[in-house]
Amino acid sequence: MLSYIALIIFVLAFVLIVFEVFDKSLIALSGALLMVIIGILTPEQAIESVDFETILLLLSMMLLVHIASKSGVFEWLNVKIASLTRGNPLAIFLLFSLVTAVFSAFLDNVTTVILIVPLTVELVKGMGKDPKPYIFAEIIFSNIGGALTLIGDPPNIIIGGAVGLSFMDFIVNLWIPITFSAIFALIVFTIKYWKHLRPVSDNLVELLIANIIIKKIRLKFVKTTIHTDFVVKVVAILLLTVTGFFLQTLIGLPTYVIAFSAAVLLALITAKRAHIHDAFRSVEWSTLFFFAGLFVLVGGVEHSGFLEIISEYIATSTDNLLWLALIVLWVSGIASMILDNIPFVTVMIPVIFGIQGHMAGVDTSILWWALSLGACLGGNGTLIGASANVVSVDLANKEGVHISFIEYLKFSLPLTLGILGLCSIYLYIVIV
Amino acid sequence: MDKKVELVSELLREIEVDLGARDLADLVLRSLVDAITSFKPKEFMEFCPQFDRLVNIIVNTEPKFGILNYHFAKLKRDFNSEYCSSLADNKWRRIVLKRIKTILSEFRMQAEKLTKHSEELDVEGKTILIHDHSHTVQDALIHYKNMGRKFKVVIAEQDYDKTHDNIEKMHEAGIEFQVVPSYMLSHIIENIDMLFFGALTLKDTMDFVLNPGAHGIIAALHVEKIPVYMFMNTAKFSLWHSKPRGEIFIHKHKRTHYKKDIEYDRIKYSHDRVPAEMFYRIVTNEGVLTSEEIQKLFEKKLKQYNIANGNGVAKK
Numbered sequence: 237m238l239s240y241i242a243l244i245i246f247v248l249a250f251v252l253i254v255f256e257v258f259d260k261s262l263i264a265l266s267g268a269l270l271m272v273i274i275g276i277l278t279p280e281q282a283i284e285s286v287d288f289e290t291i292l293l294l295l296s297m298m299l300l301v302h303i304a305s306k307s308g309v310f311e312w313l314n315v316k317i318a319s320l321t322r323g324n325p326l327a328i329f330l331l332f333s334l335v336t337a338v339f340s341a342f343l344d345n346v347t348t349v350i351l352i353v354p355l356t357v358e359l360v361k362g363m364g365k366d367p368k369p370y371i372f373a374e375i376i377f378s379n380i381g382g383a384l385t386l387i388g389d390p391p392n393i394i395i396g397g398a399v400g401l402s403f404m405d406f407i408v409n410l411w412i413p414i415t416f417s418a419i420f421a422l423i424v425f426t427i428k429y430w431k432h433l434r435p436v437s438d439n440l441v442e443l444l445i446a447n448i449i450i451k452k453i454r455l456k457f458v459k460t461t462i463h464t465d466f467v468v469k470v471v472a473i474l475l476l477t478v479t480g481f482f483l484q485t486l487i488g489l490p491t492y493v494i495a496f497s498a499a500v501l502l503a504l505i506t507a508k509r510a511h512i513h514d515a516f517r518s519v520e521w522s523t524l525f526f527f528a529g530l531f532v533l534v535g536g537v538e539h540s541g542f543l544e545i546i547s548e549y550i551a552t553s554t555d556n557l558l559w560l561a562l563i564v565l566w567v568s569g570i571a572s573m574i575l576d577n578i579p580f581v582t583v584m585i586p587v588i589f590g591i592q593g594h595m596a597g598v599d600t601s602i603l604w605w606a607l608s609l610g611a612c613l614g615g616n617g618t619l620i621g622a623s624a625n626v627v628s629v630d631l632a633n634k635e636g637v638h639i640s641f642i643e644y645l646k647f648s649l650p651l652t653l654g655i656l657g658l659c660s661i662y663l664y665i666v667i668v
Numbered sequence: 669m670d671k672k673v674e675l676v677s678e679l680l681r682e683i684e685v686d687l688g689a690r691d692l693a694d695l696v697l698r699s700l701v702d703a704i705t706s707f708k709p710k711e712f713m714e715f716c717p718q719f720d721r722l723v724n725i726i727v728n729t730e731p732k733f734g735i736l737n738y739h740f741a742k743l744k745r746d747f748n749s750e751y752c753s754s755l756a757d758n759k760w761r762r763i764v765l766k767r768i769k770t771i772l773s774e775f776r777m778q779a780e781k782l783t784k785h786s787e788e789l790d791v792e793g794k795t796i797l798i799h800d801h802s803h804t805v806q807d808a809l810i811h812y813k814n815m816g817r818k819f820k821v822v823i824a825e826q827d828y829d830k831t832h833d834n835i836e837k838m839h840e841a842g843i844e845f846q847v848v849p850s851y852m853l854s855h856i857i858e859n860i861d862m863l864f865f866g867a868l869t870l871k872d873t874m875d876f877v878l879n880p881g882a883h884g885i886i887a888a889l890h891v892e893k894i895p896v897y898m899f900m901n902t903a904k905f906s907l908w909h910s911k912p913r914g915e916i917f918i919h920k921h922k923r924t925h926y927k928k929d930i931e932y933d934r935i936k937y938s939h940d941r942v943p944a945e946m947f948y949r950i951v952t953n954e955g956v957l958t959s960e961e962i963q964k965l966f967e968k969k970l971k972q973y974n975i976a977n978g979n980g981v982a983k984k
Contacts, residue, residue, distance in 0.1 A: 322706050364675045437708040440718040441672060441725060445679065447699035452683055455695070 239540035242276045246537045253576055260576070261522040264529025271536035285535025286528050289492045290397035294527065295519060296495035297387055300477065301347050302518040303502050306510045307470040308462045310339075310351045315457045318359055323446020325365065326433045329425070332356055333373045337381030337418060341388045342478060345378040345624035353628050355453065357635040362449040363442065368639060369429040371632050372647060376421055376616050378624045380655075383612030384414045386491055387481070389622075391572075391581040391611035394527075395604055396491065398585045403481035403491055409605050413662040417613060417655045424651055466509045473502040527578070534582045543583070547590020557598060558667045560591065561606040562660055568610030569656045573617030573649075581611045602666060609659045617652040619644045670725070677729040681917070684733065685938070686829075688803050689868045689904055690779065693735040696726075697772045704765055712760050716752035720744070731917070734869035734906040739771055741907075741973060778901050779804070781953040783811045788956045789897065789949075791819045794861035797889070798823055799850065800879035801830040802866020804899040808951070809864070810841045821845040822860060824853055826881050850881055853888060863889050863896040865947075868939060869906045872970065874963055875941040876900070883940040886947075895948035902952050905966055907973045 249267035253260045271277045277285065304310070317335055321327040332352060339348040352374055360367040382389035386396040386406045395401065426433060436442035477498040484491060503512050537543055554560060564584070571580050584607055592600045615622030619629055619641050629639050684692045709715060723744045727737045746767055786808040796819055798805055812819060821843055823834045831847065838845040848856055863886070867876040876898060886896050917938035924931050944950070944959040954965065 322702065324706075362675075362679060364672070437706055438710060438714070440703060440707050440709075440715070441722050443703035443707055444696075444699055444722060445672075445676060447702040448679060448683070448696060451695050451699055452679070452686075455687070 238274070238276050239542065241274055242271065242536045242540035243542050245270050245274075245276075246533050249533055250575075250579060253579060254574075259522060261526035261529065264526045264533060264579075266529075268529040268532030268536075271532055276536045277532065277539055281539065282532045282535065285538075286531045287394070287397050289490065290393050290531075291524050291527055293387065293393055293397065293492035293495050294390070295524060296492065296499040297344060298519045299499040299515050300474070300495065300502060301343050302515050303499075303506055303510045304470045304474060305347070305351070306514075307466040307506075308457075308460055309467050309470050311457055311460070312462065312467070314351060314355050315454050318355065318450050318453055321450075323363065323443055323450060324435050324437065325360070325363075326426075326435050328356070328359060329370055329373060329429075329433050330422070332370065333377045333422065333425075336374045337377040337384075340378040340381030340624075341384045342474075344387075345382045345389060345622065346627050348378050348381075349374060349624045349628045349631065353631040354635060357632060357637055358453060359446075359449055361635065361637065362452075363446050366432060367632065367635075367637050368643070369425065369432050371628055371637065371639065372644065373421075373425055375622075375625050375628045375644075376425075376648065376651065377418070378628075379612055379616045379622055380414060380418050380421065382624075383609060384410055385481075387495070389612045389615075390527075391577050392608055394578065394581050395585065395608055399604055401604065402484045404484060406608070410608065413605075413609055413659045416658050416662070420655060420658055421651060424654070428647065463509060466506055469505050470502065473498055473505075530579055530582050534579075534586065537583070538586045543586045544590050547587045548594060550587070551591045551594035555595070557595075557600060557602065558664060560600075561602050561663045561667060564588070564603050565606040565610040565659055565663060566656060568607050569614030569617070569652070572611050572614030573621045573652070577611040577615055577622070581607065584611075602663065606659075606663055610656070613655050613659065614652065616655070617645075617649055619648075670728075673725050673728050673730075676725050677731075680729055680733060680736070681731070681938075684868065688801065688866065689733060689735050690803055690901060692733065693739060693775065693903070694772070696736055697739060697768060697775070701765060701768055701772070704761065704768070707761075713752065715760060715764070716747055719747050732906060732908070732910075735901070735904045738903045738905070738907065738973070739775065742771060743768065775903065778903060778953040779807070782899065782901055782951060783807050785953065785956055786811060786899065786951050787815070789862075789951065791817055791862070793818055795820045795822060795859050797821075797853075797860045797863045797885075798834060798865075799826055799863075799882060799885055800866055801833045802864075802899060804866045804901065805864045806834070806837045808899055809843055810837070813841050813843050819843075822856065823847045824850045824881075824885060826850060826879065830879070850885065853885060857888065857892055857894070860889065860894055863894060864899060865896065866899050867904070869904050870900065870944065870962070870966060871906050871910045871941070872908070872966070873910065874944040874959070874966070876944060876947070877939045877941055880937050880940050883942050886942050890946055896946060898944075898947040898950040900950060900952055902954055902965065902969065905969055907966075907970050 245267050249263050252258065252263045257263070268282065272279055272282050313335070317331050318328075321331055336348055336352050339351065353371060356370045356374060357367045360370050379389070383392065384407060386392050386401065386403045392406060396406065436446065477494065480487060480489075480494040480498065481491060484494065487494070503510070503515060550560065550563070568577070568580065568584060571577070588603050588607060591603065615625065619625050619639070632639055680692060680696070683695060687695065707715070709718070723740045726740045747764065782804060791812050796809070798809075798821060809821060821838055823831060823838070823845055825831045825847060835845070835847065865876075865878060865882060865886070867878045869877045871877065889896055919936040919938070921934055922931055923934045944962055947959060950957045950959065950962045952962070952965075957965065
C-alpha cells in the first residue's frame with residue numbers, strides 16, 4: 237500500500253511542478269515531507285537520499301559565479317567581443333554563439349544568458365536588425381555548451397554526482413557529439429537566417445551605425461568601476477578551478493571539493509570587494525531546496541520498488557545496448573522538451589542503475605552519456621525546455637523583443653530533432 | 669521619416685543625452701573612421717554615393733545635431749563627385765581617412781582653443797554654479813584648477829546620472845564643490861557669483877538649446893543680476909533655418925503613485941531653449957563674445973556655409 241502512496245505522491249508532485257501550481261521547491265519539499273510523515277522513508281533514510289555532493293557543487297558554482305560577476309570580468313569580455321565583431325552580423329552571431337557555448341560549459345546557463353542576451357539585443361536592435369535569430373542561437377548554444385561538462389548543466393551535475401563521474405569523463409565522452417551538434421546548429425542557423433546574418437562590409441551606413449553602437453556600449457562599460465586587483469584574483473581562481481577540474485583524477489579530489497575550495501578561496505581573497513553576505517544572498521536557495529526535496533521524493537519511490545520494476549521491464553524487453561541507449565536518448569530528449577529535466581534525470585538515474593544491474597558483464601556506461609545528451613540537448617526543443625530558454629525570452633521581452641512559443645518552436649524543434657539524430661549516430665558508432 | 673534616419677536619430681539622441689553634443693561628434697567621427705576602415709565595396713567608386721547617403725541621414729536626423737551637420741557638410745564638400753572621380757583605387761581609403769582624421773584633430777583643437785579663451789574669465793575666489801553636465805564647462809573648471817585658481821563649485825542637482833557625472837569630475841579634479849537640489853537654489857543664490865552652462869546648439873532664432881531645467885535657473889539668476897556664461901564651440905551652431913522647438917522631444921508616460929493605487933500622466937521634456945541675450949558672455953573657440961557678437965558670428969557662418977540653401981546637405 238505504502239508503495240502506491242509513494243508513487244501517487246511522486247506523480248502528484250511531478251504534475252504540480254510541470255504546471256507550476258506553486259514554486260517547485262515548495263512542491264518538492266512538501267512531497268519529501270509527506271514521504272517521511274506517512275512513513276515511506278524514515279527521517280534518516282530521507283537524509284541519506286539527499287545527494288549533498290551535488291548540492292554542495294551547485295552552491296559552490298553559484299558563489300563562484302556571483303563573486304566573479306561582481307568583478308565585471310564577464311562584461312569586459314563581452315564588450316571586447318562586441319568590438320571584435322566590428323558590427324559584422326555574421327561575426328556577432330558566430331562569436332556570441334561560441335562565447336555562449338564556452339561560458340555555459342563552465343558557468344551555469346542562466347548566468348550565461350543573463351550576461352549575453354541583453355548586450356546582443358542592444359547591439360543588434362540598435363543596428364535596426366531583428367535580434368531574434370541571435371537570441372535563438374544563444375539559447376541553443378547555452379544548452380549545447382552546458383551539455384559538455386559536469387558543471388555545465390544541472391542534469392550533468394546530478395548524473396556526475398550519482399555515478400561518480402569526473403569532469404574529464406564528461407569532456408572525453410561528450411566532446412564529439414557536442415562538437416558535431418554545435419557545427420550542425422551553426423550550419424542550420426547560417427542557412428536559415430542568412431538574410432539577417434549577411435555581412436554588411438559593403439554598406440557604409442550599416443557599418444557606421446554598428447560602429448557607433450559598439451562605441452556606445454564600450455563607453456557604458458568604461459563608466460563602470462573596474463578594480464584590477466579584483467579582476468586578476470577572479471581570473472586566477474577561475475583558471476585554477478578549471479585546471480583543478482581537468483586534473484581531478486590526478487589530484488584525487490572530488491569535483492565538489494575543488495569547486496567549494498575555489499569558492500571559499502575566492503571569497504577570502506576578495507572579501508573587501510565582494511561581501512560574503514551578498515554572495516550568500518545571491519545563492520538560489522530555492523533551487524538547492526528543490527534538489528534536496530527531489531532527492532527525497534525519488535528516494536521514496538525507489539524505496540517503494542517501482543523504479544526497480546521499470547528497470548527490469550526495460551532491461552528484459554531487449555538485450556540490445558544500442559536500442560536501450562537510443563530509448564534513453566530519445567525518451568529523455570523528448571521529455572526534456574516539455575518537462576523539467578532535473579526531476580526526470582533524478583528518476584532516470586536509479587532506473588539506469590537497475591538496467592545495469594540486469595546487464596551485468598556488459599559495459600553500459602554509454603547509457604549515462606545518452607541520458608546526459610538527451611536531457612541537456614532536448615531542452616532546446618521548446619521555450620520551456622530549459623531555464624535558460626525561459627530567462628532569455630524574459631530578458632528579450634524587457635528589451636522590447638517578443639518571442640512566441642510557436643515562433644521559437646518552428647525553428648527549434650526540427651533543429652533539436654536533427655541534433656538528437658546526430659547523437660543517435662554517435663551512439664550507433666560507439667556501440668556498434 | 670526614413671527608417672534609417674529614425675534609427676540614427678534615436679541612437680544619436682540617446683548618446684547626446686549621455687555624453688553631450690561635443691563627445692557625440694567625437695564618437696561619430698571616430699566611428700566613421702572605423703566604418704571606412706572595414707568598408708569593402710565591390711568597386712571603390714561606390715564610396716562617394718554611399719557617403720552621400722550617409723550624410724543625408726546624419727544631417728536629417730530629428731533633432732538635427734548642429735555639430736554633426738557642420739562636420740559632415742564639410743566632408744561632403746570635400747568628397748564631391750569631382751573629387752571622387754580623381755581618386756585612385758589603391759589610395760582612396762588612405763586619402764579619405766586622412767581627411768576625416770584631420771577634421772577630428774581640428775575639432776579637438778577647437779575644444780582646446782575654447783578652454784584657452786575661458787582663461788579670460790575672472791574666477792578667482794568666486795563661487796560658480798553649474799547645472800548641466802557640459803564637458804566643455806567641466807574642462808574649463810579643470811583647467812582653472814590646474815592653473816592654480818581658487819574657486820568653489822555648486823552643483824545644482826538635476827538628472828541623477830548627470831549630477832553624478834559632475835560630482836565625479838569635480839572630485840577627480842580635486843575641485844571644492846557642494847551639491848544642492850535645484851528647487852532650493854533661492855536659499856544660496858546670494859553666495860553665487862557666476863553661472864556656467866554648456867549647450868547642445870545655437871539656433872538661427874538666437875536661442876541656445878540646453879538641458880531641461882536650465883531656463884528656470886538662468887531666469888532666477890538673471891533677476892538677481894548674477895552673470896550667466898555660456899561655453900560653446902561654434903561648430904555646434906545650427907546653420908539652417910530651424911523649425912520652432914524642433915529639437916525638443918516630449919516624453920509622456922504613465923506613472924503610479926509609490927504607495928497608493930493612483931496612476932497619472934507624467935510629462936518630460938528633452939531640452940530647454942534660452943535666448944542668447946540672457947547670457948552675459950559666450951565663451952567660444954573664437955573668443956569671449958557678447959550676445960550681439962555671437963549673432964553677427966552666427967550670421968557670418970550661416971552665409972559662409974549656407975547649408976540650408978546652397979550645398980543641398982540639410983533641407984529647410
